[in-house]
Amino acid sequence: MGKLTIGCFSSLVGSMTLDFAVKLAEAARKKGHDVDMWLSGNGTMLSKKGQRSFKDYSSLEKTITGLVEGGANVTACEACAESRGYHKEDVISSFGRKSMDWYLASCFSADRVLHIGGE
Amino acid sequence: MAIKKMAFIVDKLPYKSETSRLALTHAIASQTVEIHLEDGENVEPVLAFIGEGVLNCLRNQKASEAYGVTTLESHIKNALLTDIKVLICEEDVKNYGLTEEQIIMDAEDIGADMPSELVPFSTIMSEMESADHILYF
Numbered sequence: 001m002g003k004l005t006i007g008c009f010s011s012l013v014g015s016m017t018l019d020f021a022v023k024l025a026e027a028a029r030k031k032g033h034d035v036d037m038w039l040s041g042n043g044t045m046l047s048k049k050g051q052r053s054f055k056d057y058s059s060l061e062k063t064i065t066g067l068v069e070g071g072a073n074v075t076a077c078e079a080c081a082e083s084r085g086y087h088k089e090d091v092i093s094s095f096g097r098k099s100m101d102w103y104l105a106s107c108f109s110a111d112r113v114l115h116i117g118g119e
Numbered sequence: 120m121a122i123k124k125m126a127f128i129v130d131k132l133p134y135k136s137e138t139s140r141l142a143l144t145h146a147i148a149s150q151t152v153e154i155h156l157e158d159g160e161n162v163e164p165v166l167a168f169i170g171e172g173v174l175n176c177l178r179n180q181k182a183s184e185a186y187g188v189t190t191l192e193s194h195i196k197n198a199l200l201t202d203i204k205v206l207i208c209e210e211d212v213k214n215y216g217l218t219e220e221q222i223i224m225d226a227e228d229i230g231a232d233m234p235s236e237l238v239p240f241s242t243i244m245s246e247m248e249s250a251d252h253i254l255y256f
Binding site: 113 | 148
């Protein structure tokens with residue numbers, strides 16, 4: 001089995017890009033691959049806890065928390081999160097918070113990198 | 120010794136979105152990636168501007184005065200200061216009617232030795248082909 005690193009730079013609300021990335025991560029985990037997800041830029045919105053579920057908007061907190069419980073590693077860019085007012089206490093507790101070099105290190109050891117850019 | 124080459128490809132406009140800024144900050148983060156890696160391992164970054172992305176490379180940017188944010192120019196110069204290879208697509212510079220004098224070709228003013236390079240797109244393609252991973256911003 002391999003390791004997949006997915007970089008997500010798109011926002012939770014406003015596009016379906018994160019939905020796609022999370023579905024991809026789920027599929028990879030089901031096949032037994034290791035998955036690292038890096039949330040940067042507007043993608044850090046996914047790390048915010050307390051997301052309220054509306055039918056009109058993407059709601060991924062439950063799905064992504066389950067993914068982490070199942071062994072995926074989800075880490076948000078600390079600077080990107082802080083600049084948006086998502087402080088440590090606002091972030092889903094099982095998520096990591098690191099600097100950008102963590103993403104590059106994850107890419108280093110990945111068999112494949114899917115870098116999904118922002119809007 | 121394991122070195123992995125990562126190509127950071129930028130084709131987004133400066134300031135319209137955060138994307139090109141994130142490309143630069145992630146590329147510059149390669150300078151500290153070693154703390155997460157084993158001895159002898161490292162990342163070799165290559166930063167290339169193509170399409171609309173070449174507009175990130177304009178000299179004399181005023182974003183710090185207009186918006187109070189750091190300019191993409193200062194980030195590109197910091198990349199050069201940290202010896203990151205910076206490539207700018209020659210054809211796209213010409214397409215926008217720009218000249219070499221209007222483009223950030225060095226960062227000597229902050230002590231960088233490495234200049235940026237105006238290169239044909241084929242050179243950027245070669246860099247992408249030889250990269251272990253492509254990060255397309």
